Amino acid sequence: MDGIAWASSAMVAARTRLDIATENLANVSSDGFHAALARGRLTAAGVEIARVATRDHGALRHTGRPYDFAIVGDGAFAVRAADGRVSATRNGAFERDRDGLLRDTQGRELVGTTLGPGATVRTGYLETSNVNAIDEMVDVLTSQRSFESAEKVVSAIDGVREKNANDVARVK
């Protein structure tokens, strides 16, 4: 790999970092949301960003509603969509429908709960998003700066190559 390829991989990595940070920031009010972490590593193809799920849980907030549930500890609610697909969610905001079934705000039916060791369910509480807005803001700013730095490197190498190509062999 040459220098320009390295620096441009750093630019792409900075963009991915920004994608992840803005995605997290957008979900700062989504109950049960777990932020993704951007983890960078060096590979033969340059800098690569991996998206890693965070495992720490959001704070609980009291709602007092009878069908709001929060899992304290590890675990998830199993919900089934209209097409039969079952997925796991930490958002425990459910509502009773007219047939007495509990459905989440996306209309999916609550079909079960899987709890990790020692985990409990609390009624009348919701787990808030675990996004830390300050961390994400720092990520937005650092990704922007590292993008700029990488761009400076690309420009510098480009400038050197331009000189090599146009000026070195010039006969006055």
Next chain:
Amino acid sequence: MDRALFAAATGMAAQQQNLDTIANNLANGDVVGFKGSENEFAALAAPGEPGVGTVRTAEHALFKQGKLERSNGPFDVAIDGEGFFVVGDGHRRAYTRAGEFSRAADGTLQNAQGWRLVGVRIPGDAQSANVAEDGAVTVTTSAGIRTIAHLQLAQFPAPERLQSVDGALFTPTPASGNAHLVTPGGSDGPKLRYGMLEQSNVSIIESMMQILTAQRAYEANAKGIQAADEMLRIANNLQRG
């Protein structure tokens, strides 16, 4: 579409919706029987892919009991517990927890918007009225005390899915199910409180805190847009002739 720009834009839109809801709650902080609303957001996720932003999945009224305050109005009634008064405008029915009624010329009890409490007509010779815990409406006349009606309350299988007309008046939807009438009183049922009104269940302090949070989150998302924009600008200037 640029991922970061899109995600940040949905984040700003979500906080805007949050501010709208909180502002509406605050504006009705003094309205009798008003139920505040809350938004529910979820990550926008395409199957098998990380999401691109957030979306509002619900805006629902919170039927938390409001504080009961003594009002001493001659026809004020509050509900302590679950349920709604049944009111009508002559054509259709609606449901409310605002029990601030006054006596119309024909003896019916109506609220400020002209909705009449179904099933009650105060006779012309009544000097005063009273409503018992169990819904029995009695009037005092020169001939003594007599019971003229028994108020029933409406309950719904899914009250969160009621359509809110103005935050205090609700109409049923297919999702809420139909009203079924219950008689108040009993050991664990709702009770009627005569001479009291249920205040708005919006907490001003909590709403102010929510406004601050929403504002800051809006700004943070706006910074995300700025950063994405700046990166695009730099990328566009990479090629300098």
